[in-house]
Amino acid sequence: MLTYEDCLGLCDLTDDEIRAIAEHEHLAQIAALELGQYLLEMPDGDLVIRRMILDDIRAAEARNDRHRTLALKATLRHFVETHPRHKGAA
Numbered sequence: 001m002l003t004y005e006d007c008l009g010l011c012d013l014t015d016d017e018i019r020a021i022a023e024h025e026h027l028a029q030i031a032a033l034e035l036g037q038y039l040l041e042m043p044d045g046d047l048v049i050r051r052m053i054l055d056d057i058r059a060a061e062a063r064n065d066r067h068r069t070l071a072l073k074a075t076l077r078h079f080v081e082t083h084p085r086h087k088g089a090a
Contacts, residue, residue: 004030011037012083016075017049024052046083053079 008015013036022032039045053076060068 004033007033012040013037013049014075014078016071017053017079020053020056020072020075021049024056040083046079046085049083050076050079 007030008018011018011033013021013033018029018033018036021027021036022029025032025035027035036049039048042048053072057069057072057076060072
């Protein structure tokens with residue numbers, strides 16, 4: 001049986017990126033991992049993931065959760081750097 005860590009090793013996303021997808025979609029992390037990998041294989045899936053992380057940042061800012069906001073901004077930066085196809089798109 002595969003563990004979450006096994007699946008993470010086969011995925012093109014980091015644990016933090018998967019956590020952001022899980023937070024946005026209200027999913028368990030293993031389901032978010034599967035969704036994230038699926039989206040990366042879609043033509044504009046990286047834009048969808050980027051938007052999810054941006055939405056999570058706005059939600060954390062609205063809660064005045066500075067720690068989570070900073071963590072999500074670092075996650076977004078890493079995602080854009082490692083998935084640069086649509087770097088300038090909002």
